[in-house]
Amino acid sequence: MSASAAPAAPVAPAAPAAPIAPAAPSTAAPLLARPAVQRVFWPLLVAVLLLGLWQGLVVVFKLPVFLVPSPLRVAEVMVTDAGLLFGALFVTLKITLLAFFCATLLGVAIAFAFVQSRVVEIALFPYAVLLQVTPIVAIAPLIIIWVKDPTASLVICATLVALFPIIANTTLGLRSVNPGLMSYFKLNRATRWQTLVRLRIPSALPYFFGGLRISSGLALIGAVVAEFVAGTGGTGTGLAYQILQAGYQLNIPRMFAALILITVTGVLLFALMAMLSNWALGSWHESEQHHE
Amino acid sequence: MTGLAGVSGVSAFPEPAAAGSGDVPAVEVLSAEKTYPNGTRALLPVDLTVRQGEFVTLLGPSGCGKSTLLKMVAGLLAPSDGRILLWRKPVAQAEASGHRLSFVFQEATLMPWARVAANVRLPLDLAGVPRAEADERVHEALQMVGLDKFAGNLPRELSGGMQMRVSIARGLVTHPTLLLMDEPFGALDEITRYRLDSDLLELWQRKKLTVIFVTHSIFEAVYLSTRVVVMAARPGRMVDELRIDEPFPRGAAFRVSTVFSGYARQLQDSLQRASGSPADEALA
Numbered sequence: 001m002s003a004s005a006a007p008a009a010p011v012a013p014a015a016p017a018a019p020i021a022p023a024a025p026s027t028a029a030p031l032l033a034r035p036a037v038q039r040v041f042w043p044l045l046v047a048v049l050l051l052g053l054w055q056g057l058v059v060v061f062k063l064p065v066f067l068v069p070s071p072l073r074v075a076e077v078m079v080t081d082a083g084l085l086f087g088a089l090f091v092t093l094k095i096t097l098l099a100f101f102c103a104t105l106l107g108v109a110i111a112f113a114f115v116q117s118r119v120v121e122i123a124l125f126p127y128a129v130l131l132q133v134t135p136i137v138a139i140a141p142l143i144i145i146w147v148k149d150p151t152a153s154l155v156i157c158a159t160l161v162a163l164f165p166i167i168a169n170t171t172l173g174l175r176s177v178n179p180g181l182m183s184y185f186k187l188n189r190a191t192r193w194q195t196l197v198r199l200r201i202p203s204a205l206p207y208f209f210g211g212l213r214i215s216s217g218l219a220l221i222g223a224v225v226a227e228f229v230a231g232t233g234g235t236g237t238g239l240a241y242q243i244l245q246a247g248y249q250l251n252i253p254r255m256f257a258a259l260i261l262i263t264v265t266g267v268l269l270f271a272l273m274a275m276l277s278n279w280a281l282g283s284w285h286e287s288e289q290h291h292e
Numbered sequence: 293m294t295g296l297a298g299v300s301g302v303s304a305f306p307e308p309a310a311a312g313s314g315d316v317p318a319v320e321v322l323s324a325e326k327t328y329p330n331g332t333r334a335l336l337p338v339d340l341t342v343r344q345g346e347f348v349t350l351l352g353p354s355g356c357g358k359s360t361l362l363k364m365v366a367g368l369l370a371p372s373d374g375r376i377l378l379w380r381k382p383v384a385q386a387e388a389s390g391h392r393l394s395f396v397f398q399e400a401t402l403m404p405w406a407r408v409a410a411n412v413r414l415p416l417d418l419a420g421v422p423r424a425e426a427d428e429r430v431h432e433a434l435q436m437v438g439l440d441k442f443a444g445n446l447p448r449e450l451s452g453g454m455q456m457r458v459s460i461a462r463g464l465v466t467h468p469t470l471l472l473m474d475e476p477f478g479a480l481d482e483i484t485r486y487r488l489d490s491d492l493l494e495l496w497q498r499k500k501l502t503v504i505f506v507t508h509s510i511f512e513a514v515y516l517s518t519r520v521v522v523m524a525a526r527p528g529r530m531v532d533e534l535r536i537d538e539p540f541p542r543g544a545a546f547r548v549s550t551v552f553s554g555y556a557r558q559l560q561d562s563l564q565r566a567s568g569s570p571a572d573e574a575l576a
Contacts, residue, residue, distance in 0.1 A: 187395050188419070
C-alpha cells in the first residue's frame with residue numbers, strides 16, 4: 001500500500017496549488033446549499049431586486065417625493081427622524097407586547113375552561129366567535145370612551161384582536177390527544193390532573209405555538225388599528241399616530257418609514273415566535289423537523 | 293416467590309404473588325358479550341378461562357371481536373352482558389388481589405416528547421412510585437428488552453421494532469402478572485417480528501407471566517402459544533380452541549418443522565370452516 005502511494009506524490013508537483021483552486025467553489029457551494037442560509041439569502045435577494053426596481057422607477061419617471069418617495073429617501077428620513085420614529089415604535093411595541101401577553105394568558109385560561117367542561121365550551125364558544133368577527137374599528141371608539149387610561153384602552157383593543165387564535169388553537173390542541181395514549185392513561189387510572197399535565201398540555205404545545213405565531217401579528221395589527229381610531233385623542237405617540245400626522249403634513253417619506261417599522265416589527269415578532277416554537281418542539285414534533 | 297397478596301399494602305407494585313395462588317385462574321370470561329347501542333354485535337357470548345402461566349392467543353380475521361374481548365378483559369370496554377373476573381375478582385377490583393395487568397397496544401403509543409426512560413417510567417409516575425425506585429425499575433425493564441443504552445433517546449430516533457420494545461418495557465416495569473397484547477407486532481416487518489416473538493417467549497418464561505395475545509397471523513399464534521383460541525367475524529364469536537403441546541424454548545427450527553405446519557394446517561382449516569371462505573383471506 002505504501003509502495004503504491006509513494007510514487008504518486010512526486011508525480012504531482014502542483015499538488016499544493018491544486019487544492020486552492022477547487023477550494024473556493026467547494027466551500028462556497030455548501031454554504032449556499034445550507035437550508036439556513038437559503039432561507040435568508042433568497043428572500044434577501046428578492047428584497048434587493050425589488051428595492052432596486054423601486055429606486056429605478058422613481059428616478060426614471062421622476063416621481064415627486066410626496067407621491068412615491070425613493071427607498072433611499074425613506075432610509076434618509078429613517079435616520080434624520082430616528083428619535084421620533086423609534087420613540088413611537090417603542091410605544092406601539094409596548095402596547096403590542098402587553099396585549100399579546102394578556103391575550104396569551106386569557107386565551108390559555110379560557111381554553112382550559114373549555115376543555116374541562118363541554119357545557120362551558122358550548123355555552124361560551126359562540127361568544128368567542130362573536131368577539132372575533134366584530135370589527136375592532138367598530139368597538140374601539142367605545143372602549144376608548146369607557147376606559148380612561150389611554151394605554152389600557154389600546155391594550156384592551158389589541159388583546160381582543162389577538163385573543164381568538166390562542167383560544168381556538170389551544171382548545172384544539174388540548175383535545176388532540178393520541179387516543180391510544182388516552183386509553184393507556186385511563187388503564188393506569190390516571191387522575192384528571194395527571195392526564196392534563198402529562199398528556200394534554202404536552203400534546204397541545206404544537207397547536208399553542210401555532211396560535212402564538214398568528215396572535216403575535218394580530219396583536220400588532222390590533223395595536224396599530226386602535227391607535228388609528230384613537231387618533232389625536234389617544235396617547236398621540238405611537239407609530240399609527242405618526243402615520244396619521246405624516247399624512248396630514250404630506251410627509252410621505254416619514255409615512256413610509258413608519259410603515260416599514262411596523263412591518264419589520266411584525267416580521268421580527270413572527271420570527272421570534274417561530275424560534276420559540278422550534279426551541280420548545282424542535283426535538284420531537286414533526287412540524288419542526290427539517291427533512292433534506 | 294412465597295410472598296402472598298397479604299403484604300401488598302407496602303408497595304404500589306408488589307412482586308407478583310405467584311406460587312400460592314397457582315390454582316386461581318388468572319382470567320375468567322363468563323358469557324361476556326358486546327353489543328353496541330346501534331345494534332352491532334361485536335362479540336357473541338364468550339366463555340374462556342385462562343390459567344396462570346398460560347400463553348393464550350386469540351386468532352381471527354378483522355372484525356372477529358378479538359380486540360374487543362381483550363379490551364373487555366383490560367377493563368377498557370364494559371361487556372354489555374356477562375362477567376369477566378381477574379383472579380376471581382371483578383376487573384375493576386382486580387388489583388386488590390395483589391396482581392397487576394399491563395396492556396400493550398397495537399402501536400407503541402409512546403409520548404413523542406418524552407425520552408425513552410420517561411416513557412417507560414410513566415406507569416410508575418402515575419402511581420406515585422418514588423423516583424429512585426422508579427428509575428431502578430426502568431433500568432431493569434429496559435435491560436430486559438435490550439434497550440438500556442437508549443434510555444436517553446426520543447422515540448422518533450428509534451426504529452419501529454425498538455419503539456415496540458419500549459412499549460413492552462413500559463408494560464413490564466410495573467411487574468405485571470398478566471400481560472395483554474393487542475397485535476403488538478402487527479406493524480413490523482417479518483424479521484423483526486420473529487425476533488420480538490422469541491424475545492417475548494423468553495420473557496414470558498423467565499417472568500412466569502400469563503399472556504393473552506391477539507394476532508391475525510396463524511404462524512405467530514402457533515409459534516407463541518400454549519393454546520390458540522380461534523375466532524370468526526360477522527358476528528364476532530369464538531369458534532375453536534387448539535392446544536399447542538410443544539416444549540419451550542421453541543427455537544427457529546420449530547418454525548419450519550412438520551409439527552409446526554401440522555398445527556398451522558389445523559388452525560387454517562378451523563378458520564376456513566368458520567368463515568366459509570378460502571382461508572387465504574384470514575391470512576392476509
